[in-house]
Amino acid sequence: MLGRRPLSDRARALLERERERAHGWEADEAIKSRVMRRARSALERDRPSGVGLRLVGSGLATVTPRRWLRPLPLVAAALAAAGLAAASAGLYSSSSREPEEKPWPPANVAPPPRPRVAVGGALLPAAPASQAPAERAPEPRPAPATTAGNDSTRSLNVKQYATELALLEPARSSLSRGDYSAALSALGQHRREFPNGQLSQEREALRVRALWGLGQKPAALAAARAFRKRYPRSALLSWLKDQGDQAP
Amino acid sequence: MAHECLHAYQRELDYLIGSLRRLGVRFADTEDVLHEVFLVMLARWDDYDRARPLRPWLFGIAFRVASTQRRRTTREVLGGDHEAEDQRRGPDDDMAAKEDRALLLGALAQLPIERRAVLIMHELDEIPMREIAQQLSIPLFTAYSRLRKARHELDVALARLYKGGARAW
Numbered sequence: 001m002l003g004r005r006p007l008s009d010r011a012r013a014l015l016e017r018e019r020e021r022a023h024g025w026e027a028d029e030a031i032k033s034r035v036m037r038r039a040r041s042a043l044e045r046d047r048p049s050g051v052g053l054r055l056v057g058s059g060l061a062t063v064t065p066r067r068w069l070r071p072l073p074l075v076a077a078a079l080a081a082a083g084l085a086a087a088s089a090g091l092y093s094s095s096s097r098e099p100e101e102k103p104w105p106p107a108n109v110a111p112p113p114r115p116r117v118a119v120g121g122a123l124l125p126a127a128p129a130s131q132a133p134a135e136r137a138p139e140p141r142p143a144p145a146t147t148a149g150n151d152s153t154r155s156l157n158v159k160q161y162a163t164e165l166a167l168l169e170p171a172r173s174s175l176s177r178g179d180y181s182a183a184l185s186a187l188g189q190h191r192r193e194f195p196n197g198q199l200s201q202e203r204e205a206l207r208v209r210a211l212w213g214l215g216q217k218p219a220a221l222a223a224a225r226a227f228r229k230r231y232p233r234s235a236l237l238s239w240l241k242d243q244g245d246q247a248p
Numbered sequence: 249m250a251h252e253c254l255h256a257y258q259r260e261l262d263y264l265i266g267s268l269r270r271l272g273v274r275f276a277d278t279e280d281v282l283h284e285v286f287l288v289m290l291a292r293w294d295d296y297d298r299a300r301p302l303r304p305w306l307f308g309i310a311f312r313v314a315s316t317q318r319r320r321t322t323r324e325v326l327g328g329d330h331e332a333e334d335q336r337r338g339p340d341d342d343m344a345a346k347e348d349r350a351l352l353l354g355a356l357a358q359l360p361i362e363r364r365a366v367l368i369m370h371e372l373d374e375i376p377m378r379e380i381a382q383q384l385s386i387p388l389f390t391a392y393s394r395l396r397k398a399r400h401e402l403d404v405a406l407a408r409l410y411k412g413g414a415r416a417w
Contacts, residue, residue: 007371008403010410014352015371021345032261035279039257039286043250162291 157198164190164199171206180213205236253293257286260306267307270368271314272357284313304375308383311365318361355405363398366391 007015171186187207190197197203204227211220227234257264264285265278273281288309296305356364365384369375375383381391 007399008406011355011399011402011406014348014406017345017348018352019372019374021349031279035261035282035286036258038279038283039254042283042287042290043254158290165291 160194161198164194164197167193168199168203168206171203171210175206175209175213178213180210183210184214201231201234201236204230205234249293250290253290256302257289260302263303264306264310267310267368267373268314270353270356270372271311271361271365273314273317277317281313281317284317285310288313301375301379303373304369304379304383307365307369307373307375308385311361311384315361351406351409354409355402358405358408359398359401363394363401366394367398367402370395 167186167190171183171190174180174183174186183206187203187210190199190203194200204223208220208223208227211217211223227236261282264282268278268281268285269275285306289306292309296302356368359367362384366380369380369383370377377391377395378388381388384391386394
């Protein structure tokens with residue numbers, strides 16, 4: 001019968017001993033306390049600490065902050081400078097929120113397939129059924145207001161961030177598979193749900209890649225120009241350049 | 249709710265560390281991967297069915313995170329598929345137990361991660377196959393098929409390692 005293939009005595013004995021020592025994995029307390037400290041600090045922040053988008057290599061994936069901490073002051077200074085420059089250049093309108101985007105030009109893509117998460121493929125499981133494309137209301141979700149010290153707002157931000165990640169993950173994996181139509185569909189889904197979401201920048205960068213991959217070079221170049229204009233100091237610009245011959 | 253998740257994470261930290269190591273996460277990466285597991289736990293905590301045991305659900309998350317991390321690592325660092333147990337401090341003082349564990353980890357490392365996960369869940373965590381299939385989002389038939397192949401591969405890997413003897417370990 002399926003799965004009934006017996007193990008050798010040697011393997012069985014080894015597994016039994018391992019089962020008996022199920023608690024022999026205790027890491028030292030220093031590691032545990034570091035891990036718990038990181039978990040607590042992730043809970044305390046508006047944005048889940050350590051979750052970032054890494055578009056190089058494996059694409060969209062969570063990256064923990066330890067290796068990123070060293071250049072953090074420089075990054076913070078760059079972001080502050082970028083914000084000031086943008087404000088003085090009038091890039092932002094009267095409100096501090098991002099300008100409303102123009103609708104994307106229609107791309108020649110097949111009808112959107114339902115985003116699918118392969119076993120072991122995606123970090124986050126697919127979005128809950130209630131958020132599935134077919135059943136979801138098309139109204140964009142407003143970005144939640146950020147009020148410092150408000151637990152519910154924090155929780156909302158964390159949840160929104162996770163939902164956005166879950167929406168973008170199929171796009172990322174489709175891109176890595178070379179399924180650019182599916183990637184564009186998934187990106188469109190994110191755009192409908194979160195037009196000014198926390199991961200808009202990452203979405204737009206992925207879109208450039210998807211359009212380029214589809215062979216829609218004028219659209220990809222236009223999207224790249226729009227990206228550059230909207231996010232002139234984005235770290236993702238270097239990612240786009242790094243694609244070399246494969247991207248604008 | 250988030251604090252309930254944090255307590256569960258703390259309670260199951262040893263289990264998660266063991267599972268990640270068995271899934272082939274390198275010692276040096278364990279902390280980072282654990283944190284990713286926590287972030288996914290946090291995001292999915294509302295979906296966890298409290299009527300079901302926690303560990304299979306946690307293992308499902310650990311498996312997905314470890315798989316993602318594995319792809320990332322193998323892309324960034326060629327080779328280094330398996331790393332022997334950290335030599336600075338073993339989990340036990342017992343030398344034979346350490347050798348057993350190193351042998352098992354070495355053999356497990358030679359299995360594809362999808363089959364390895366099923367074998368670990370069933371043979372070590374004693375999780376029923378139906379639950380395994382559900383947590384890994386695979387058909388029951390596939391789960392059994394993976395278990396059968398994993399058992400065979402484990403036997404072959406162990407035989408090879410025993411044969412290699414002192415050279416490998």
